[in-house]
Amino acid sequence: MSEVEDFSAGLSEGDVVEPMMQIPSELPVLPLRDIVIYPFMIVPLFVSRDKSIKAVDEALSQNRMIMLVSQKDVDKEEPAQDDLYKVGTVAVIMRMLKLPDGRIRILIQGLSRARVESVRTGSDYIKAQITPVSEPLAPENSLEVEALVRNVRGSMERATSLGKNISPEVLAIIANLEDAGRLADLSASNLELKVEDAQSVLDITEPVPRLRRVNDLLSKEIDVLTVQQEINTQARADIDRSQREYFLRQQLKAIQSELGEGNELFEEIEQYRDKILKAKMPENAEEESLRQLKKLERMHPDTAETATLRNWLDIMTDLPWTKASKDNLNLKKAEKILDEDHYGLERVKERIVEALAVRKLKEKPKGSILCLVGPPGVGKTSLGRSIARALNRKFVRLSLGGLHDEAEIRGHRRTYVGAMPGRIIQGIQQAETNNPLVMLDEIDKVGADFRGDPSSALLEVLDPEQNSSFRDNYLGVTFDLSNVMFMTTANVLDTIQPALRDRMEIISLSGYTEEEKLEIARRHLVPKQVEENGLEKEDIKFDRRALAKIISEYTQEAGLRQLEREIGKVCRKVARIKAEDEDKFTAVKVTVQNLKTFLRAPKVFPEEALKKDEIGIVTGLAWTAVGGDILFIEALKTKGKGKLLLTGQLGEVMQESAQAAFSYAKARAGELGINEDDFENYDIHIHLPEGAIPKDGPSAGITLATAIVSVLAQRPVRKDVAMTGEITLRGNVLPIGGVKEKILAARRAHVKKVILPEPNRRDLEDLPQEVLDDLTFIFVENVRQVFPEALRESKIAIESGKSRSAKKA
Numbered sequence: 001m002s003e004v005e006d007f008s009a010g011l012s013e014g015d016v017v018e019p020m021m022q023i024p025s026e027l028p029v030l031p032l033r034d035i036v037i038y039p040f041m042i043v044p045l046f047v048s049r050d051k052s053i054k055a056v057d058e059a060l061s062q063n064r065m066i067m068l069v070s071q072k073d074v075d076k077e078e079p080a081q082d083d084l085y086k087v088g089t090v091a092v093i094m095r096m097l098k099l100p101d102g103r104i105r106i107l108i109q110g111l112s113r114a115r116v117e118s119v120r121t122g123s124d125y126i127k128a129q130i131t132p133v134s135e136p137l138a139p140e141n142s143l144e145v146e147a148l149v150r151n152v153r154g155s156m157e158r159a160t161s162l163g164k165n166i167s168p169e170v171l172a173i174i175a176n177l178e179d180a181g182r183l184a185d186l187s188a189s190n191l192e193l194k195v196e197d198a199q200s201v202l203d204i205t206e207p208v209p210r211l212r213r214v215n216d217l218l219s220k221e222i223d224v225l226t227v228q229q230e231i232n233t234q235a236r237a238d239i240d241r242s243q244r245e246y247f248l249r250q251q252l253k254a255i256q257s258e259l260g261e262g263n264e265l266f267e268e269i270e271q272y273r274d275k276i277l278k279a280k281m282p283e284n285a286e287e288e289s290l291r292q293l294k295k296l297e298r299m300h301p302d303t304a305e306t307a308t309l310r311n312w313l314d315i316m317t318d319l320p321w322t323k324a325s326k327d328n329l330n331l332k333k334a335e336k337i338l339d340e341d342h343y344g345l346e347r348v349k350e351r352i353v354e355a356l357a358v359r360k361l362k363e364k365p366k367g368s369i370l371c372l373v374g375p376p377g378v379g380k381t382s383l384g385r386s387i388a389r390a391l392n393r394k395f396v397r398l399s400l401g402g403l404h405d406e407a408e409i410r411g412h413r414r415t416y417v418g419a420m421p422g423r424i425i426q427g428i429q430q431a432e433t434n435n436p437l438v439m440l441d442e443i444d445k446v447g448a449d450f451r452g453d454p455s456s457a458l459l460e461v462l463d464p465e466q467n468s469s470f471r472d473n474y475l476g477v478t479f480d481l482s483n484v485m486f487m488t489t490a491n492v493l494d495t496i497q498p499a500l501r502d503r504m505e506i507i508s509l510s511g512y513t514e515e516e517k518l519e520i521a522r523r524h525l526v527p528k529q530v531e532e533n534g535l536e537k538e539d540i541k542f543d544r545r546a547l548a549k550i551i552s553e554y555t556q557e558a559g560l561r562q563l564e565r566e567i568g569k570v571c572r573k574v575a576r577i578k579a580e581d582e583d584k585f586t587a588v589k590v591t592v593q594n595l596k597t598f599l600r601a602p603k604v605f606p607e608e609a610l611k612k613d614e615i616g617i618v619t620g621l622a623w624t625a626v627g628g629d630i631l632f633i634e635a636l637k638t639k640g641k642g643k644l645l646l647t648g649q650l651g652e653v654m655q656e657s658a659q660a661a662f663s664y665a666k667a668r669a670g671e672l673g674i675n676e677d678d679f680e681n682y683d684i685h686i687h688l689p690e691g692a693i694p695k696d697g698p699s700a701g702i703t704l705a706t707a708i709v710s711v712l713a714q715r716p717v718r719k720d721v722a723m724t725g726e727i728t729l730r731g732n733v734l735p736i737g738g739v740k741e742k743i744l745a746a747r748r749a750h751v752k753k754v755i756l757p758e759p760n761r762r763d764l765e766d767l768p769q770e771v772l773d774d775l776t777f778i779f780v781e782n783v784r785q786v787f788p789e790a791l792r793e794s795k796i797a798i799e800s801g802k803s804r805s806a807k808k809a
Contacts, residue, residue, distance in 0.1 A: 377559020
């Protein structure tokens with residue numbers, strides 16, 4: 001580093017170099033960043049831009065004068081005229097040092113304000129046409145000037161007392177400076193103002209308005225310094241308090257160490273404190289945890305409450321307050337996973353992919369709670385596990401079957417011995433993420449007694465509007481469940497509380513057709529059982545017809561559990577053969593012919609359609625919790641007084657349906673070809689076989705009416721017709737439920753024609769095409785339309801028709 005020239009040796013910051021020469025009208029320009037230079041200021045500057053360095057060289061080669069103008073935008077490398085302020089300061093370069101990195105350091109002193117008229121930027125450095133600004137003197141003996149001078153002096157001293165870094169030499173100069181203009185410039189230069197505020201002072205040429213502006217800026221600066229000092233005082237008090245706590249804690253540690261009881265507890269407390277801070281809990285939860293930790297710190301380590309508090313702190317610090325798994329938002333991949341795990345169930349898969357699509361478009365949607373309703377064994381729970389895998393979420397299954405205590409959901413209060421959080425919080429703790437998929441299994445089997453109603457507690461859990469602040473009694477603080485995806489399963493909807501059912505979107509899973517069961521067995525059940533029984537894929541082969549026979553003659557269910565057990569039984573027998581003589585073992589093929597050797601005689605004797613047309617026996621269709629079934633309704637007339645006798649464990653609703661059908665037949669006896677005297681002379685006995693099984697519901701209405709009309713009119717019932725539908729007194733046929741299960745039952749029984757209510761036509765959309773191809777459907781609005789389809793002409797009518805034909809002949 002070499003000093004080029006030092007022509008102002010001996011000058012200090014308080015010295016002033018009066019201009020000894022005339023200021024020319026054109027000067028090289030040095031654009032300034034983040035600083036404004038005032039007249040009579042002596043300031044060191046670092047110059048690094050090429051044009052600026054050349055401007056300094058040009059000034060040194062001429063008269064040492066240079067125009068200092070502040071930039072409006074500090075990031076502008078080559079400022080144009082519009083990027084520079086209009087007023088600057090003419091300065092003289094007092095010293096110049098060249099630095100090793102190519103920059104230069106100059107010491108300059110401001111001489112006078114000047115206005116920039118025009119700027120030329122085309123050459124090696126920036127030149128400007130300038131007009132020096134002459135500064136008038138402040139009026140003498142002015143009270144305003146005197147007041148402003150005193151105010152500024154006092155404010156500068158006040159700013160110094162509040163921590164503003166102003167040198168004593170500057171304060172001494174300010175105390176003795178009478179010129180209002182010079183006082184304003186000197187004060188402004190020591191306030192570290194923003195460029196805009198500092199430039200506003202430079203722009204004012206009149207000394208009194210300039211001093212007034214500086215006074216305003218000083219007042220604002222003092223306000224800021226006052227607030228800053230208050231913050232520092234408060235922070236210092238907090239630091240002092242922390243140091244005091246630390247000192248006392250060290251003393252406590254020393255005392256406990258002398259007593260031989262403190263080290264382990266102190267280390268445990270520190271571990272808990274570290275865990276609480278790392279858990280990133282919400283503010284209220286963190287405050288409560290630290291409060292309980294202080295309480296633990298003051299307790300004796302052997303008290304019972306200490307163990308309770310430790311358990312509480314363990315759970316609080318283990319909960320995933322902010323830890324979440326990242327959702328798989330690839331719709332194609334999710335769809336592929338769902339198809340891999342489950343065959344069919346298109347409606348459910350479609351709904352899950354829709355929910356995923358919404359989550360992809362909106363970060364935190366308030367989706368509905370899905371409730372999968374269907375008979376046992378159709379894959380409701382396994383579907384939940386598959387959905388969790390498709391979404392890349394942890395899966396938590398909570399079985400609610402037989403749950404009676406509300407505390408199982410909301411948790412127990414810590415005052416009780418053995419208290420613990422509710423199952424929801426426990427499940428989230430086990431999942432280790434705050435957004436798992438929670439499957440609430442068997443929600444229809446939740447009970448209620450004197451200990452509370454768990455269904456009511458679930459109302460808050462399953463409501464997206466409320467569960468963001470779920471309060472577990474054990475935790476005592478709120479936990480956000482809005483990120484959790486809830487799904488529920490049920491076999492029936494009747495036992496679910498209406499308010500709870502209203503919070504869920506119901507998706508019905510009906511039983512599988514035989515074709516679907518066959519496909520599922522081939523794709524999933526057989527490979528699973530082969531692996532579980534220790535066999536290789538090549539050890540056993542199932543013939544399609546053998547699987548079909550297992551489905552039809554060894555199982556009778558809507559789901560797949562019994563089918564899986566039967567396949568497993570075959571695999572175990574093959575495993576035994578292989579284990580007894582592994583060297584001579586050859587692959588086994590299970591066929592229709594050798595199936596009996598594995599499973600013995602068939603276990604199921606499926607109800608089949610009637611062998612012939614008979615009077616008074618009608619094939620009905622029923623829904624059960626394990627799928628659909630056919631139901632034979634028998635009617636018989638006996639001598640009596642017109643009574644209606646019902647047997648076969650019929651429920652109240654079914655008895656009323658029979659009474660309605662009987663009244664309809666009695667009212668329209670002539671129209672139906674019934675002798676009205678029969679109602680006075682005969683009793684009608686209706687019986688439903690399998691009397692040990694309770695039966696109820698309105699859907700057997702048209703079946704009962706057909707049986708009554710058949711026996712009274714002596715018209716045989718067609719053997720290949722099955723029917724279901726509710727009847728009114730006027731003969732109208734009302735819609736019924738469980739259509740898919742009932743139709744599958746009719747197909748299994750080899751029925752050819754099914755009579756359904758007209759409003760149930762829309763339910764056929766959910767049926768597989770092969771079922772629609774095998775059956776003929778008749779849709780009726782009135783029971784009168786049933787009789788021509790289900791009943792043949794009576795023998796009496798046929799005989800009379802024959803005799804009339806003979807007479808004519």
